[in-house]
Amino acid sequence: xxxxxxxxxxxxxxxxxxxxxxxxxxxxxxxxxxxxxxxxxxxxxxxxxxxxxxxxxxxxxxxxxxxxxxxxxxxxxxxxxxxxxxxxxxxxxxxxxxxxxxxxxxxxxxxxxxxxxxxxxxxxxxxxxxxxxxxxxxxxxx
Amino acid sequence: xxxxxxxxxxxxxxxxxxxxxxxxxxxxxxxxxxxxxxxxxxxxxxxxxxxxxxxxxxxxxxxxxxxxxxxxxxxxxxxxxxxxxxxxxxxxxxxxxxxxxxxxxxxxxxxxxxxxxxxxxxxxxxxxxxxxxxxxxxxxxxxxxxxxxxxxxxxxxxxxxxxxxxxxxxxxxxxxxxxxxxxxxxxxxxxxxxxxxxxxxxxxxxxxxxxxxxxxxxxxxxxxxxxxxxxxxxxxxxxxxxxxxxxxxxxxxxxxxxxxxxxxxxxxxxxxxxxxxxxxxxxxxxxxxxxxxxxxxxxxxxxxxxxxxxxxxxxxxxxxxxxxxxxxxxxxxxxxxxxxxxxxxxxxxxxxxxxxxxxxxxxxxxxxxxxxxxxxxxxxxxxxxxxxxxxxxxxxxxxxxxxxx
Numbered sequence: 144x145x146x147x148x149x150x151x152x153x154x155x156x157x158x159x160x161x162x163x164x165x166x167x168x169x170x171x172x173x174x175x176x177x178x179x180x181x182x183x184x185x186x187x188x189x190x191x192x193x194x195x196x197x198x199x200x201x202x203x204x205x206x207x208x209x210x211x212x213x214x215x216x217x218x219x220x221x222x223x224x225x226x227x228x229x230x231x232x233x234x235x236x237x238x239x240x241x242x243x244x245x246x247x248x249x250x251x252x253x254x255x256x257x258x259x260x261x262x263x264x265x266x267x268x269x270x271x272x273x274x275x276x277x278x279x280x281x282x283x284x285x
Numbered sequence: 286x287x288x289x290x291x292x293x294x295x296x297x298x299x300x301x302x303x304x305x306x307x308x309x310x311x312x313x314x315x316x317x318x319x320x321x322x323x324x325x326x327x328x329x330x331x332x333x334x335x336x337x338x339x340x341x342x343x344x345x346x347x348x349x350x351x352x353x354x355x356x357x358x359x360x361x362x363x364x365x366x367x368x369x370x371x372x373x374x375x376x377x378x379x380x381x382x383x384x385x386x387x388x389x390x391x392x393x394x395x396x397x398x399x400x401x402x403x404x405x406x407x408x409x410x411x412x413x414x415x416x417x418x419x420x421x422x423x424x425x426x427x428x429x430x431x432x433x434x435x436x437x438x439x440x441x442x443x444x445x446x447x448x449x450x451x452x453x454x455x456x457x458x459x460x461x462x463x464x465x466x467x468x469x470x471x472x473x474x475x476x477x478x479x480x481x482x483x484x485x486x487x488x489x490x491x492x493x494x495x496x497x498x499x500x501x502x503x504x505x506x507x508x509x510x511x512x513x514x515x516x517x518x519x520x521x522x523x524x525x526x527x528x529x530x531x532x533x534x535x536x537x538x539x540x541x542x543x544x545x546x547x548x549x550x551x552x553x554x555x556x557x558x559x560x561x562x563x564x565x566x567x568x569x570x571x572x573x574x575x576x577x578x579x580x581x582x583x584x585x586x587x588x589x590x591x592x593x594x595x596x597x598x599x600x601x602x603x604x605x606x607x608x609x610x611x612x613x614x615x616x617x618x619x620x621x622x623x624x625x626x627x628x629x630x631x632x633x634x635x636x637x638x639x640x641x642x643x644x645x646x647x648x649x650x651x652x653x654x655x656x657x658x659x660x661x662x663x664x665x666x667x668x669x670x671x672x673x674x675x676x677x678x679x680x681x682x683x684x685x686x687x688x689x690x
Binding site for chain 1: 629637
């Protein structure tokens, strides 16, 4: 599936909720169910530090596609992390670099990307794109 | 007794709704809301008095200058400073501390000297001192605290040495609520001729501050934490220190004569007020002080203490709650964590329910490290808060526990 198709899928899933409470309960569930990052990557060098919550992000290149895993110390952040990974993992570096995500805004979670939240998510998206860029450069040099 | 309903009517923002929920504002330690008298004062200034001060001889300039200098006298009385020129207007507590750190260090701090702070300081009373210590190859020393969030006073004597050039300490901790015994601290430091700077950001809205009685050398405060506007603050400094300290910033207003060869500096307080000041902000601060004086600081403290005890009683019933900071003498803020719920998660749900609290490390990372937590949920109360709001807060926390617990 393309990034845009996955985004659309998530947007449709969130349209089912008519109040914020159901929506957040769902995100919390996602946060609880998310596959955790391997323990060896839960280290300082994979840490994206926020003022309020923290994110650990790992990326590897697998047959020309970037595979992300991540974790967070806060459940709501972790639920959103789960969605970001669902959208961007297993895509080519080029595609990741050149696609602007807009599903977070469309499902009404934009506030979690505001600078005042400082939960690590904004930097996580930046970091995901940087990984993609690094892998792209690496592939070109091979 | 004061009529809280009446006071609430003075604060337009308290009528706000967050989606369908009425705003419950418990983030007063971050900034207090502003009464209409403060808002009107700022607006009036720009409508009727706006002009640059201490300059033109024209009518408006004189009027603005007079208002600005009257505000200085209001602040002098509020803090009971001996002289009005000991009141320096700044951008806030942070700038007040930076001014002293920078200017005092330039003159009095040398290699291998020491600066003493406490383990419960806000970053703004750590970093400026770190910067000057680095510059001067001096050392930053820290007086520790205990598990209750109280300073270990037994350690004070051995930390105040002949190398200590200044002791900078908070009056009230922003993350724990602890009220420090600063009078005793100042006495001990002075016995060894060490000047003391007090970070009063969290104190002035809750405690009567008398700088002469305290005998502190410097006292720093922000307008926005005492019902005034943002971007304005005060540095009180004893004349004997301010006279000896070099200027902090250069510019207009702070000079007497300027030639390309040499500049002579203006007298106090202007020596430390380079450039056009935030006149509207200072007048807003004056209106805020008048609000406090009219309401009575003791009355404000009584309301806040009652709210603190009411909230504390209710919160104690929660499972897995851990209070961060259990000082006997404290201001009206409660910092806590649920052992099984991340503060960010709790804060997000509280926000959705219309409740404004602060979550995170409160710009006091060393304090969080000490307690081994990523942050806390901090509820801080002000004179316009009510027990009904605390009941709403408690219900919201029950919801949080239901969702995450």
